[in-house]
Amino acid sequence: MTHRFPIKEIARQAGLGTATVDRVLNARAHVSPQTALRVKAAIKELEAQEAQLSARGRRLFFDFVVEAPARFSREVKSAAEAILQDIGPAVCRPRFLLQDVMEEDEVVAALRRIQKRGSQGLCLKARDTAKIREAIAQTTAAGIPVVTLVTDIGQSDRLAYVGLDNSGAGRTAAYLIARVLTAGSGQVLATRSHRDFLGEKERADAFGETLATLRPDLQVISVQGGSGVDFATSKVLSDVVDGLDELRAVYSMGGGNRSILRTLEDRGLRTEVFVAHDLDKENRDLIDARRLDFILHHDLKLDLKHAFNAFLSYHRLISEQATTPISTVQVLTPENIPP
Structure with missing residues (x-):
């Protein structure tokens, strides 16, 4: 059984004695199938922990390009920053380009700059136009996954949509x-x-x-x-x-x-x-x-958590997501406004 961990560490993870682990690793006699499975599982767990520790030391840069009035862009930025500590297993660093109005060519130019400098993910709120769809295709071709926020972009190569139904x-x-x-x-x-x-x-x-x-x-x-x-x-x-x-x-x-x-x-x-x-x-x-x-x-923090998870899944730092949930609408009145 191949591994790269000290026997003592495997034994601690499996809850077995070092002599027992040594017999399993060297395929000696008098080892039950259940014990062999415990050792195999312990090695997999140690590999996963090592990957997490390695990822925690790795910085991932995620870009946000948002066309929206400042009152909404502030909410997006605040929500993204609020959940950073809850996003594992990587150290995530967001970079923001927030404008009240971004014409089509401005969005395309922003995406080209991101392609040039590199990024581990792009969260985009922009108009649905042919030029922007083409820019998204070029961004994903450069190995940068794109998640659309609040408003989708149809027939594009985006990875996922997060936001309201x-x-x-x-x-x-x-x-x-x-x-x-x-x-x-x-x-x-x-x-x-x-x-x-x-x-x-x-x-x-x-x-x-x-x-x-x-x-x-x-x-x-x-x-x-x-x-x-x-x-x-x-x-x-x-x-x-x-x-x-x-x-x-x-x-x-x-x-x-x-x-x-x-x-x-x-x-x-x-x-x-x-x-x-x-x-x-x-x-x-x-x-x-x-x-x-x-x-x-709708809960912007939850939307952005889904966006970060989509990026981490793309980079195989967490388990792959089958789908990205879409937020259901919450009806607020003057009597049930959250603090």
Whole structure:
């Protein structure tokens, strides 16, 4: 039986005497099959421990490229840093590129820089475009696994998606609005930050289909653009707000909620229900003030733990994952906001 450990160490791991282990290793007589299996198992355990100790001394660099308003990017960075101590068996070092708006060419350039300097994994929140899909293919070809965060990138070579079940969130928003609004016609404003974020498209499609079934008397007014940034969101919304003469509800898929509320209130518009996404600081303040009715939330720390585990599995530092779990939506109200 081949091994590279002292007999005393194997004996300690197996709970046997050194003489017994010596007989097993040298295939001598008077050794039971069960004892031989114990020694074999002990060697495997020692090999696994050695691999973990070796990995703990190895630094793995993971890059985060995120296009999102600062209020959400801060949540991503905070969540990633909070779980680093719980991620074994490697020493993980995150590097962040966080911007409110990243045009397609900026994302491609960022991925090329990462390819050039090297990385053990890329966590990406970006638009779903042909150029970005090609950049992902080049990144994975360079041996860097890519995990998409919150919004997926379709038909790409990414390793996994982590984040919310976006279609489920859209259906949940439709259900809440349909249940809260009393009978009667009216308009529902559905806002997206950008047309190229696949996650928001999935939310919007599921929302529209479900609301049409539950409340065919309600008309969905779709608005997209502004990237969730206050001034740009207000400008986009100002172009359509004059036509909202029967507005009853808002479903905000891409943020900028303070700006949405301010723009509507400046035109004298009030809603019966406002559904938003993500418990960032701005939304926490708004729901505490009873200006939002529901927040569709998911656990970013859990999402990022899944991302790190996908990377470690790719590098064979932990057991291979069959699938990466997708987060289910949590419905938050002013009465159940976590501390």
